[in-house]
Amino acid sequence: MADNIIRIEKVTKQFAGGAKAVDDAHFNVERGEFFSLLGPSGCGKTTLLRMIAGFEFPSEGEIYIDNQASSLIPAYQRPTNMVFQSYAIFPHLNVFDNIAYGLRKSGLSGGELKRRVNEALGMIKLDGFGARRGDQLSGGQRQRVALARALVKRPKVLLLDEPLGALDKKLREEMQIELRQLQKSVGITFVFVTHDQEEALSMSDRIAVMVKGKVLQIAPPQELYEAPGNVEVASFIGSINLIDVTVKSVGAGEAVLDGAGFGQLRARAIDDLKAGEKLVAAVRPEKLALVSSRPGSGSFVEGTVKASAYLGDRSHYHVFVKGRTTPIYVAxxxxxxxxxxxxxxxxxxxxxWDWQSLILLRR
Amino acid sequence: MSAKPAHAPARMGDPGSGLKLFAIAYLIFIYGPVLFLPLFSFNDSIFVAFPLTSFTTKWYEQAFADEKMIGALISSLQVGGIVAVTSTILGMFGAKAVTRYQIPGQGLITATIMLPLFIPEIILGISLLILINSVGISLSLITVTIGHIMLCTPFAMAVLSSRLHGFDRSLEEASMDLGETPWMTFWRVTFPLAAPGIVSSLLLTFIVSFDEFLLSFFLAGQEPTLPVYIWSQLRFPNKLPSVLALGALILIASCVLVVVAEWVRQLGTSEQKVGV
Amino acid sequence: MIFWDFFGLCMANGGNSHTGGVGCGRCQFLSRWRLARNRVVVRARKHLSVSSDHGGASPGFFDRLRAFYLRSDAAKGYVLLSPVMLTMIALLAAPLILLVLYSFWTQVGLKVDTNWTGDRYRELIEKQAYVDIFWRSIQMSGLVTLVTVGLAYPMAYFVAFGVKKNKFIWLILLTIPFWTSYLLRAFSWKIILGYNGVINSGLISLGAIQEPLSFLLYNQTAVVITLAHAYAAFAILPIYVSLEKIDRTLLEAAADLGDGAWARFWRVTFPLSLPGVIGAAVLIFVPTTGDYVTPALVGGPTGQMIANLIQIQFLKIGDWPLGSALAISAMAGVAILVMLFATALQLAVRRIR
Structure with missing residues (x-):
């Protein structure tokens, strides 16, 4: 059995008079893992994170942190620390005192306190910034201070609530790499909330996709992208073309399908496939190619270019195929x-396309 | 109505200079009449009338030689102090509740708490009088204090709510996340950040209580507060000059406190803008 | 100050705060002690949850209560709000309910007969003098409201749109009277309008008149002037706030669509500032209708208002039920008028397009 630092067991959060913000979430986070909660805004990912932190308490279910049932333990008694979306740098304290805040609480003082804080300042490359006030820092620096303030407490889990959301694109990309390196070097479990799929894909060991309070799939980035578990995940992560199909026959590891406008299609079979079953075949735009003359063999379909966009490294096309209402999207x-x-x-x-790029999904 | 936007304004909605004259006239209207109090308090005549005779400070001396006045002043200071602290504490509870939690029926509750600002004071006065009479307490400075707490709590809550709204809730969460209890979080984060609001609330509720007349008029027993004492002196024409002297002092003290209170509050918010 | 956030916490591990310096030895001791105790609590809780399966209901109750408290935002909010709410229920709601009850009772000598009766209200309606005073009060404060709001609007407009530097100083200047002694501000008019007052003595010493003008003080005009002055500052703030909130690009949009300055004001600014105007009007009309100090000081026999009547019933005649009935009917009447007024104004403004 894997070493799970967090176990979320059937956790539901219902706010008074509202819908379920988190609906029956059930998963584990492994020790030392970079785990992301990915979903659109309002999907419940922040609520879930706040329940792990101890700011919200589950209506049902239990959260185990390091094997301790924690759902009713308040935030200040949990071995977790958080980097807030707004960074929450105390405006009445300077950088040093911000980072020292939690250490002072733990009873540290004098030389030891100084050493720990300076060490943390070194870690975030802000040596000598201790006397600055929060309002004298740039966005990126504030983000680092928030990170140091949380990490200096040596938490068992670091929770990050969209920490890069307020930064501009270039800085965000730099911080993604830095955060990832930092996580590897300190070896602390990170639970990272984001709505930015590229961010989640590039940083995480595993990603949980949440939509409307439900955790839809948990998988490593590549699996999530190449083998999404259902239509919702497939359409949330990247773009995808969906084709309604009916199974005609199932062979050894291969299925023959009938797709609207596509005629006969081949795809890799999935478990328990039966002839006559209605499914969705999905294919990523970049797995498709355009040619002007009819190919001699392989999978293809004829269509008309409706719109195109030149993006430098790639071009996007909307191709209209007879028998379909939505165009095929080709990158x-x-x-x-x-x-x-x-x-x-x-x-x-x-x-x-290569017939193996088709993904079969159940509705 | 002469809210007249000028032609070709530098910025949309800019009023013309005519409105500035109006504004100055308005300020004179607001402040002018009150200035007669200090003016005549230095006039060496028992009559409050022109022409002014000569400068004197004897009315101030006379006012402060009045032991009953000193007694009433002390009563008012005591009541004001207790009311300021109590209603600010109550207001802090309320402000924290409405700014930090989603409470069903919050609008209605807040409206109820703010109700004393909209009800004529005479109604508040007589209904409290009935209550106190029904409970069987005799009228004293304590009953005055109780009445003032009811009147001042909405002010405190309003001032403190706007202050607490001004800073991010996640600051308090960050503190608890870093291991501080709610109690210490209050002292290490909420209190220092809300300090300008708290000071402002203390000062303003003190002024409201100190200047309050009608509730005290109904609820005071044998010991009057300063406004009640002044009221009782208005019947005696020969006391008028010393009442003027006293009134002038009260007005000036109130003005200073209000300016300090508003200044502190403003100071806090401008700091806050860059702070969070 | 005890913070009620602790409600939940106290149930978990008792009060554990002290205000000593952070990082002191006592702190370290406390935190270690707390840690040890928490372990005990956790163990105990495990034990309890097992034992409660066997029907031991009472230990589980506090755990459940605590769980409910932690889970419910509303519960935490209500707990925190309870000191204020209880204060207001005891000192505002309860007295007002008593006031209503009293209005249905009867004064018999020094005692009150608590048998229900509508006689007090009948008395009010039948006595023409009471009805007259009520209408007089309404008319006078209606006039005061009109004058005050009318004067305050341009002032608020000036501060919101005209003042660019030191807006703060203007705002303070306009709020000072709000906080300072109403009694003294009303009193200053008594010395201004008095028979030997500022105006009369001033005019005489200038030689403009021989005899003091006797019509200045102790009448309705004096009351209206004094009230309008005393409440001047109350009207500015709500109007100012609603004007300040108006997005300036809306005015640019109106100009872009061809509106001149006047049309912009009338079609955009004024309708959007209406909540402030209504707020200001209510904030003046309601308290002035029930004002006691001003009519008592400068009203004279003809300038008395409803509050003076109530005061007489309570402090002079001692007929509290009749005084209560007066108060209740005045409040009800004012409330109805205010609602009618606000609705009418909103409907009228809706016609501006």
Whole structure:
């Protein structure tokens, strides 16, 4: 059995007079893991994080932190620390006293306190900033101070509530890498809440996707992207084309399907597939390619380019296929330098793909 | 109504200079009449009338030689002090509740608490008088204090609520997250951050209590507060100059306290803007 | 000050705060002690939950209560709000209920007969003098409200739109009278309007008149002037706040759509400032209708208002039930008028397009 630092057991949170913010969440976070809660705003991910921190208390279920039933233990008695979305840097204290806040509570003082705080300042590369006030810091610096203030307490779990949301794009990308390195070096479990899927994909060991209070899938980034567990996850993470299909026959590891507008399709079989079953076949835009002449073999479908957008490294096309109401979305890599070309609007084209890129999903 | 936006304004809605004259006239209207109190308090005549005769401070001496006045002043200071502290504490509870928690029926509750600001004081006075009579307590400075607490708590709560609204709830959460109990979180985070609001609330509730007349008029027993004492002196024309002297002092003291209270409050908020 | 956040905490591990310096030895001791105790509590709780399965109901109760408290935001809020609420129930709600009860009772000598009767109200309606005073009060404070709001609006407009630097100083200047002694501000008018007062003596010493003007003091006009002055500051703040809130780009949009300055004011600014105007009007009309000090000081026999009548019943005649009935009917009447007024004004403004 894996070493689980957090066990969320059937946790539900219902606010007075509201819908369930978190609905029957049930999963574990392993010790030392970088775990992300990913979902759109209002999906309950922050509520879940706040329940782990001890600011909200589950209506049902139990949260175990380091094997201790914690759902009714208040925040100040939990071995977790949090980096707040707003950073919550105490405006009446300077950087040193902000970082020392929790240590003073633990009874540290004098040289030891100084040593620990300075060590933390070094860790976040803000040596010598101790005397500054919170309002004299940039957004990135405030974020670092919040991080140091939490980490200096050596928590068993560090909780991060959209800590990079307020930073501009470039700084955010830098901090993603730094945070990831920091997590590896301190070896503390991180639970990271974000609505930014690229952020979650690039940083996490595992990601839990939450939509409308429910945890839909928990998987490592690559699995989440390449093998989403259901339609909702598939459409939340990246973009995807969905094709309604009916199973015609099931062979060895392979299924033959009938798709609206696509005719006969091949895909890798999934468990318990039966002929006649209605499913959704999904394919990522970047797994598709456009060619102007009819391919001799393989999977393809004929269509008309409705719209295109040139994005530099790649081009996006909306291809209309007969028998479908929504266009097929194709992201083609611009691997070769070409000042002209591409596929003009209204041009008849063929969309091709490797049959193994089709993902079968149940509704 | 002469709210007249000028032609070709520098900024939308800019009023013309005519309105500035109006504003100055308005300030004179507000402050002018009150200035006669200090003016005549230095006039060496028993009559409050022009022409002014000569400068004197004897009315101040006379006012402070009055032992009953000193007694009433002390009563008012005591009542004001107790009321300021009590209603600020009560207001802090209320402000914390309404700013930090989602409470069903919050609008209605807040409206009820703020009700004393909208009910004529005479009604508050007589209904408290009935209550106190029904419970069987005799009228004293204690009953005055009770009445003033009811009147001042809404002010305290309003001042403190706006202060607590001004800073991020996650600051208190951060403190608890770092291991502090709610109690110590209050002292290490909430209190220092709310301090300007608390000072402001203490000063304002003190002024309201100190200047309050009608409730005290109904609820005071044998020991009057200062406004009640002044009221009783208005019947005696020969006491008028010393009442003027006293009134002038009270007005000036109140003004100073209000300015300090508002200044402290403003100071806090401007700091806050960059702080969080 | 005991903070009620502790309600939950106290049930878990008792009060454990002290205000000694942070990081002191006592703190360390306490935290270690607390840790040890928590372990005991956790163990005990495990034990209790097992034992409660066997029907031991009482130990589980506090755990459940604590769990409920922690889980419910509303519970925490209500607990925190309870000191204020209890104070207000005891000192505001209860007295007002008693006031209503009294209005249905009868004064018999020094005692009160608590048999229910509507006689007090009948007495009020039948006695023309009471009805007259009520209407007179309404008319006078209606006039005061009109004058005050009318004067305050341009002032608030000036501060909201015209003042760019030191707005704060203007706001303080306008709030000072709100907080300072109402009694003294009303009193200053008595010395101004008096028979030997500022105006008369001033005019005489200037030679403008020979005899003092006797019509200045002790009448309705004196009451209206004094009230309008005393309540001047009350009207400015609500109007100012509603004006200040108006998004300036709305005015730019109106200008962009072809409105001139006047049309912008009338079609955008004024309707949006209406909540402030209504607020100000209520804030003046309600207390002035029930004002005691001003009519008592400068009203004279013809300038008496409803509050003076109530005061006489309570402190002079000693007929508390009749005084209560007067108070209740006045409040009810004012409340109805205020609602009518607010609705009418809102409907009227809705016609501006």
């Amino acid at each position: 083609a890599q611009n691997a070769e330098r070409a000042m002209t070309g591409g596929f003009d609007t209204a041009k008849s084209v063929y969309v091709t």
